[in-house]
Amino acid sequence: MDFSFTEEQQMIRDTAEAFLTEISSSNAIRNAMATEQGYEDEVWQRICGEMYWQALHIPEEYGGLGLGYVELVVMLEQMGRYLLCSPFFSTVCLGANALIIAGTDEQKQKYLSQICEGSLTATLAYTGNNGQWDASAIQATVASQNNDYVLNGTYLYVPDGHTADLLIVAVRNEGSIGEHGISLFAIPANTPGVKRTWLPTMDQTRKQAEIILDNVTLSEESLMAELGNAWPQLNKVIQLATIATAAEQTGGSQQTLDLTVAYSKERVQFGRPVAGFQAVKHQAADMMLRTEVARSAVYYAACVAEEAINGGPLAGELAEAASVAKSYCSDGYFKNAGDAIQLHGGVGFTWEYDVHLYFKRAKSSELFLGNAAFHREQVAKMLLD
Amino acid sequence: MKLSFSQEDENFRAEVACWLTENLVGEFEQLKFRGGPGDEHMFPKERKKWEQKLAQGGWSCVGWPKEHGGRGCSIEQQVIFNEEYARAGAPGHVGHIGEGLAGPTIIAFGNKAQQQKYLPGIAAGTELWCQGYSEPGAGSDLANVRTKAHFDEEKGKWIINGQKVWTSLAHESDFIFVIARTDPKSTAHKGLGFFLMKMDQPGIEVRGIEQLTGTSEFNEVFFDEAECDADDIVGEPGEGWAVAMGLLGFERGVSTLGQQMQFQNELNQIIAIAKENGSNKDPVIRQRIADAHVGLKIMRYNSMRMLSSDGGSNKETLIYKLLWSTWHRDLGELAMDVLGPEAEILMSAPYDLTRLQSMYLFVRSDTIYGGTNEIQRNIIAERGLGMPKEPKISIK
Numbered sequence: 001m002d003f004s005f006t007e008e009q010q011m012i013r014d015t016a017e018a019f020l021t022e023i024s025s026s027n028a029i030r031n032a033m034a035t036e037q038g039y040e041d042e043v044w045q046r047i048c049g050e051m052y053w054q055a056l057h058i059p060e061e062y063g064g065l066g067l068g069y070v071e072l073v074v075m076l077e078q079m080g081r082y083l084l085c086s087p088f089f090s091t092v093c094l095g096a097n098a099l100i101i102a103g104t105d106e107q108k109q110k111y112l113s114q115i116c117e118g119s120l121t122a123t124l125a126y127t128g129n130n131g132q133w134d135a136s137a138i139q140a141t142v143a144s145q146n147n148d149y150v151l152n153g154t155y156l157y158v159p160d161g162h163t164a165d166l167l168i169v170a171v172r173n174e175g176s177i178g179e180h181g182i183s184l185f186a187i188p189a190n191t192p193g194v195k196r197t198w199l200p201t202m203d204q205t206r207k208q209a210e211i212i213l214d215n216v217t218l219s220e221e222s223l224m225a226e227l228g229n230a231w232p233q234l235n236k237v238i239q240l241a242t243i244a245t246a247a248e249q250t251g252g253s254q255q256t257l258d259l260t261v262a263y264s265k266e267r268v269q270f271g272r273p274v275a276g277f278q279a280v281k282h283q284a285a286d287m288m289l290r291t292e293v294a295r296s297a298v299y300y301a302a303c304v305a306e307e308a309i310n311g312g313p314l315a316g317e318l319a320e321a322a323s324v325a326k327s328y329c330s331d332g333y334f335k336n337a338g339d340a341i342q343l344h345g346g347v348g349f350t351w352e353y354d355v356h357l358y359f360k361r362a363k364s365s366e367l368f369l370g371n372a373a374f375h376r377e378q379v380a381k382m383l384l385d
Numbered sequence: 386m387k388l389s390f391s392q393e394d395e396n397f398r399a400e401v402a403c404w405l406t407e408n409l410v411g412e413f414e415q416l417k418f419r420g421g422p423g424d425e426h427m428f429p430k431e432r433k434k435w436e437q438k439l440a441q442g443g444w445s446c447v448g449w450p451k452e453h454g455g456r457g458c459s460i461e462q463q464v465i466f467n468e469e470y471a472r473a474g475a476p477g478h479v480g481h482i483g484e485g486l487a488g489p490t491i492i493a494f495g496n497k498a499q500q501q502k503y504l505p506g507i508a509a510g511t512e513l514w515c516q517g518y519s520e521p522g523a524g525s526d527l528a529n530v531r532t533k534a535h536f537d538e539e540k541g542k543w544i545i546n547g548q549k550v551w552t553s554l555a556h557e558s559d560f561i562f563v564i565a566r567t568d569p570k571s572t573a574h575k576g577l578g579f580f581l582m583k584m585d586q587p588g589i590e591v592r593g594i595e596q597l598t599g600t601s602e603f604n605e606v607f608f609d610e611a612e613c614d615a616d617d618i619v620g621e622p623g624e625g626w627a628v629a630m631g632l633l634g635f636e637r638g639v640s641t642l643g644q645q646m647q648f649q650n651e652l653n654q655i656i657a658i659a660k661e662n663g664s665n666k667d668p669v670i671r672q673r674i675a676d677a678h679v680g681l682k683i684m685r686y687n688s689m690r691m692l693s694s695d696g697g698s699n700k701e702t703l704i705y706k707l708l709w710s711t712w713h714r715d716l717g718e719l720a721m722d723v724l725g726p727e728a729e730i731l732m733s734a735p736y737d738l739t740r741l742q743s744m745y746l747f748v749r750s751d752t753i754y755g756g757t758n759e760i761q762r763n764i765i766a767e768r769g770l771g772m773p774k775e776p777k778i779s780i781k
Contacts, residue, residue: 001394001461002387003689009386070386261770276773281766282759288769289704296687296701303388313389324679376675383656383678384665 003299005074012067013074019051020082026354029205032085033357036198037163038207039085047086048118054092055116058100062108063116069240069309073247073302077295080248080365081255083205083357087121090160093244094237095122098168100309101240102184102225102233111166111186121163124237125155125211126170133238133370135179135231140213142171142183149223151185151193151216157368161209162198165189168224169213170234179231184224191216203364205357236308239322242369243301246322249329249365250294256333256340256358257287263344283339290332294325301325320382327375330366337362388689390461397458398465404442405473413438413476420477421647423747424740425602429557432479436510446484446508448639453492453500454508460639460692467643471650479554483507483514485640486632487562491581494619494628503560503581515584517549517563517606518629524551525760528574528626532608534565536615536622543580543613545588548605551754555591555604558584563608564629567622577625581617588612598746599736641688641705648681648709651716651744659723673719680712703769707761710751717745 005013023043032039048054057072058064072092079088092115099112099122114120128139140153151171155161167189173181189196193216199208225233261284264275274280301321308318337359341348348355366372390398409417413435419427439445448463449455458466478484488507491499506512523529532547545565555561561582568576582589588611593601620628656674659665665674687708690701720741721728732739738746752758766772 001390001464001689002693003686004386004693006386257770261772265772272776273773276775278759278763278775281770281772282762284770284772285704285707285762285765288700288765289707292701292704293683293687293708296690297683299386299690300388300683300686303386320682324682327676327679328683373672376672376679379675379678380671383674384659384671 009071009074012071013078015051016053016075016078017081020078020084023047024079024082024084029083029085029354029357033204036207038160038205039087044086044088044121045118047088052116054088054096054118057092058096058112058116062112064112069243069306070299070302073243073298073305076244076247077251077254077298080251080361083252083255083354083361085205087123087160087163089206089244089248090123090164091115091121093241094124094159095164095166095168097240098122098124098184098224098234098237099186101237102230103186104221104224106221107186107224120165121160122166122168123158123160123164124168124170124241125158125161126234126238127155127157129154129156133374135182135235136177138170138172138182140169140171141174142185143174145217147220149183149185149218149220151213151218153213155211155213156199156208158209158211159368160207161211162196162207163209167194167211169211170230171213173228176228179235181228182231182234183227184230184234185218185222186224187216187218187222191218193217201364203360205361206364236318238369239318240305240308242322242326242375243298243305245365245369246294246301246325246329247298249333249362250291250298252358252361252365253287253291253294253329253333253336256336256355256362257284257291259355259358260284260287260340260343263347267345280343283343287336287339290336294329294332297325297328320379323375323378326370327372327379330372330375334362334366390465394459394461394465397462398469401444401466401469402473404444405469405475408438408442409473409475416476417474418476418650420479422477422751423598423743425477425479425553426600428476429479429554432476433510433513433557435476436478436480438510440508440510445480445510446488449484449488449492449504449508453488453504463639464642464692467640468646471643471646474650479557480507480510480513482516482553482558483512483560486516487514487560487581490562490579490619490628490632493631494579496616498616499581499619506559512559513554513557515552515555515558515561515606517552517561517582519551520548521550525757528577530564530566530577532563532565533569534567534578534580534613534622535569540612541615543578543615543618545580545582545608545611545613547608549608550603550605551594552591552604552606553602555584555606556593560584561589561606562619563613564625567625571623574626576623577629578622579619579625579628580613581619582611582613586611597749598738598743600743639692641691641709642685644709645681645685645688648684648713648716651720651741652677652681654741655716655720655723662723662725662727664723664725670723673722677712677716677719680715684709684712700769703765704761706756707758707765710748710758713751714748717748721745 055064056067060066127137143150167187169185193214195212197210201208265273267274304314304317304321307314340355347353420432447456447458447466451457534543534545537544563580564577567578588609590607592605594603664670
């Protein structure tokens with residue numbers, strides 16, 4: 001047993017940190033978040049061209065680096081820490097994961113290699129308007145017509161849904177409920193009948209969109225997994241994305257702590273740095289506890305995710321590990337971000353200081369893929385029913 | 386990262402489990418799940434006998450080096466041993482102060498003679514130890530020790546005067562290790578000595594402290610011209626603080642996974658009650674039970690990080706006491722809320738508590754002993770985050 005990073009993993013972390021410090025400065029974040037697209041093309045091209053991050057965990061046969069989910073999580077933690085504005089999460093943690101888990105060989109060959117080349121962005125759309133994150137969220141429908149499939153419905157809260165080149169969409173057979181009758185399709189965003197609208201959000205660092213499918217007609221080759229029976233695969237994709245989100249949250253928790261400690265050491269009141277007051281120290285200590293505990297949850301979940309994708313004895317723990325990590329990290333990040341504002345005092349309330357960016361990301365990431373209460377209820381079902 | 390154990394370690398696990406199943410029977414059956422925190426006053430004699438049984442089987446002091454009478458187990462094997470020990474419901478170690486604190490200190494800082502004199506009794510489970518650190522005026526401010534030691538040239542012995550408090554199992558112990566001031570003019574952590582003393586002597590008196598549980602695991606220990614052999618000071622006079630604190634650097638948390646197994650037993654009991662009395666349908670209780678489960682799971686992952694790092698001042702280690710003590714305190718409250726009005730009803734008069742009642746009350750000490758949560762937060766902020774210490778204010 002060895003629950004520590006390998007040298008290679010440490011190197012990935014250090015490289016990510018160094019590069020993100022350069023490309024995701026406060027100015028860069030603010031420039032990107034003010035746009036509808038939500039990221040700078042140049043930054044995304046550098047990530048794909050120079051760093052090859054988008055290909056990190058994609059299998060080598062499709063042009064990827066073939067590294068594991070632990071390496072991906074190491075990277076995501078740093079992206080959350082530096083609030084990277086890019087289509088990385090949607091393309092890799094939603095799009096590529098869905099292709100890896102549920103894509104046909106042809107779809108993998110075609111789309112994963114384009115993602116690796118940096119020429120394709122992607123996302124996953126499954127949530128309708130009922131505010132849920134489980135199978136009941138899927139409201140869009142599919143009907144068979146001759147040899148084609150006709151898709152109709154509306155998706156909300158789709159990450160980068162207005163900019164992604166490829167949409168992985170979840171639909172259900174008309175009249176089906178719950179986990180039954182679910183199918184997955186991979187469709188280019190320019191397919192006729194797809195209408196996409198940017199939804200401006202309070203957290204400007206991560207963009208969301210509404211997607212309407214209006215009699216979108218698809219052939220067999222767009223179908224992923226098994227028609228009407230794709231919930232197990234989709235569920236796995238959602239759980240993997242949940243762990244990825246928790247990793248970003250952990251990085252955010254760390255940064256709110258670091259910003260707060262640094263500020264409290266500079267800020268002098270009553271003739272001494274406020275960092276010396278126990279009222280401040282004790283809150284900072286609690287912030288560090290929440291950060292370290294989040295990290296423990298996320299690193300374990302990353303190991304589980306790795307085995308869920310590539311096989312191993314921990315594969316069966318995926319649902320639990322995802323809910324354990326997301327419930328803790330959601331509450332922890334939000335609490336840390338709120339405390340960071342409080343401990344910054346007045347300047348924490350300004351637009352100029354970065355703390356509010358984290359406070360807003362903390363809430364949007366908490367809500368995304370189910371908040372802490374939702375994930376605790378998933379755990380409760382395993383224990384109590 | 387690799388989360389699984391090797392085949393060799395899994396074989397070791399089977400060996401431990403098998404030995405425990407075969408031996409935790411007969412007269413020892415009654416000790417199952419007993420003697421843990423909050424229950425340490427129960428069956429001390431029988432548990433001592435069990436400790437000797439362990440020693441005969443080669444299962445005492447498994448982490449000590451072989452040349453000192455231990456089993457020389459790797460960190461992984463120590464973890465496995467602790468897990469299986471708790472899983473089997475084997476009783477709380479009545480000799481844990483000797484095995485976990487006195488022994489390792491003597492191994493690290495003691496001389497050959499001290500090692501030969503004291504280690505065999507600990508390893509054999511025949512001699513119990515207690516810890517003389519806290520004093521009425523030295524709780525969180527542990528360095529404020531007032532107990533004095535001076536060397537009596539005529540007797541050729543150290544003479545100790547003063548008082549220790551919160552000494553667990555002092556009334557059952559054969560020996561005590563004591564920090565006392567060898568330089569009467571010194572203050573704080575300077576000028577202290579670390580002494581190994583026999584309990585059974587005229588100069589030492591033990592009085593139990595009646596706790597809010599109605600029981601007494603903790604004691605006061607009074608020293609009135611108590612004697613300590615000249616050879617039984619560990620390190621030089623004045624080096625006592627370094628010896629006392631040296632141990633903290635070695636702690637990598639091998640016992641934490643066993644402790645978590647006990648927590649798991651408690652949580653399992655609470656879940657069983659919730660299913661039985663229908664509170665498993667209450668949405669608030671569901672959230673709280675799930676939260677307890679989440680907390681315990683992550684505690685385990687955190688311990689695995691502690692065990693895989695080089696211990697000591699690592700951040701995941703610094704937070705651990707605050708993490709588990711707060712979690713356990715919340716579990717006590719959850720237990721009562723799941724029980725509902727039944728939570729109030731005693732086993733019997735005058736004050737015979739159920740196991741969960743006892744746990745609920747005892748956990749209020751978890752956030753105090755071994756460094757209060759407030760002290761933990763200071764340590765985290767100062768060592769983990771480099772925040773300044775409070776300025777000293779002198780009181781005249």
